[in-house]
Amino acid sequence: MSSTPVIGVLALQGDVREHLIALAAADAVARPVRRPEELAEVDGLVIPGGESTTISKLAELFGLMEPLRERIAAGLPVYGTCAGLIMLADKILDPRSGQETFGGIDMIVRRNAFGRQNESFEAGVTVAGIDTPVEGVFIRAPWVESVGGTVEVLAEHEGHIVAVRQGNVLATSFHPELTGDHRIHELFVDMVRAER
Numbered sequence: 001m002s003s004t005p006v007i008g009v010l011a012l013q014g015d016v017r018e019h020l021i022a023l024a025a026a027d028a029v030a031r032p033v034r035r036p037e038e039l040a041e042v043d044g045l046v047i048p049g050g051e052s053t054t055i056s057k058l059a060e061l062f063g064l065m066e067p068l069r070e071r072i073a074a075g076l077p078v079y080g081t082c083a084g085l086i087m088l089a090d091k092i093l094d095p096r097s098g099q100e101t102f103g104g105i106d107m108i109v110r111r112n113a114f115g116r117q118n119e120s121f122e123a124g125v126t127v128a129g130i131d132t133p134v135e136g137v138f139i140r141a142p143w144v145e146s147v148g149g150t151v152e153v154l155a156e157h158e159g160h161i162v163a164v165r166q167g168n169v170l171a172t173s174f175h176p177e178l179t180g181d182h183r184i185h186e187l188f189v190d191m192v193r194a195e196r
C-alpha cells in the first residue's frame with residue numbers, strides 16, 4: 001500500500017480550516033499552502049471557496065500564480081470549490097477587471113450565477129460516481145456555462161452544471177467541506193493516490 005498522500009489547501013483566503021478537516025477525515029495528510037516552497041511539497045491541492053477576485057490578487061502577491069499554473073499543467077491533482085472552481089476555469093464570463101485564474105479546466109464559468117449572498121441555498125445533488133446525493137451548499141455560487149469536449153460533467157442542478165472533472169482537475173460550485181459528508185473529498189484523495 002502506498003503512503004498517505006499529502007494534500008495542501010491554498011490558504012490565501014476562504015474556508016481553509018474546513019477543507020483541512022475534511023481531507024484529514026478522508027485519510028490524507030492535510031496542510032495549508034501559502035508559499036511556492038509549500039506548494040512544491042504537496043501531492044495535491046484544494047482551492048477553497050471565498051472570493052475569487054481576492055484569491056486572484058493574493059496569489060499574485062504571494063508569487064503563487066505562475067508556479068501553480070505550471071504544476072497544474074504538469075498534472076498536479078487539484079480540487080476547487082465555489083471560488084476555487086472559478087479559479088480553475090480557463091475563462092470567466094464576467095470577471096472583475098484584472099481578475100485572473102489558474103485555469104486547468106476547459107470551461108467558461110459565470111460568477112454569482114445562483115444569486116447573491118442572501119440567495120444562498122442547500123440542495124441534494126447527484127454526483128457521478130457517488131451512489132446517493134450529496135448535500136450541496138451553494139453560497140453566491142457560480143455555475144459552469146459551457147465546457148469543452150474533454151470535460152466530464154459530474155453534476156447538474158436545475159439544468160446548470162455544478163461539478164466537473166477534466167483529467168486531474170476537479171471542481172464543484174458547492175461546498176462539501178461544510179456538510180460533514182466527506183465523499184467528494186474521498187473521491188479527490190483517490191484521484192491523488194492514483195497519480196502517485
Ligand SMILES: NC(=O)CC[C@H](N)C(=O)O
Pocket residue numbers: 048049050051052053081082083084086111112139140141142
Ligand atoms: N462561496 C464562494 O466561494 C463565492 C464565490 C464568489 N461569488 C466569487 O466570485 O468568488
